[in-house]
Amino acid sequence: MHKNELLVKELDAALDLCRSRGWKAEVEYTSPPRDAAQGKQRVIRCRRLADNKLVLTVAREVPGKEV
Secondary structure, three states: OOHHHOOOOEHHHHHHHHHHOOOEEEEEEOOOHHHOOOOOEEEEEEEEEEOOEEEEEEEEOOOOOOO
C-alpha cells in the first residue's frame, strides 16, 4: 500500500482500507495549533514500521482551514 492512499482520509476509512489490504495500523493523535479542532479525524502522516504494520498520525480538522 502506498502511504499517499491514506493521507487526508477520515480515520475510519483509512483503518478499513488498511484492514482490507492486510495491514495492521497503530493510531497516534496530535492536535493542531491552539487546539481549535472540532472536525473529523483525518490521517496527516503515515509511517511504515515493519512488514504489514503502519502508524497513522491523526488530527481533527480545523473548520475553515481547507488545504
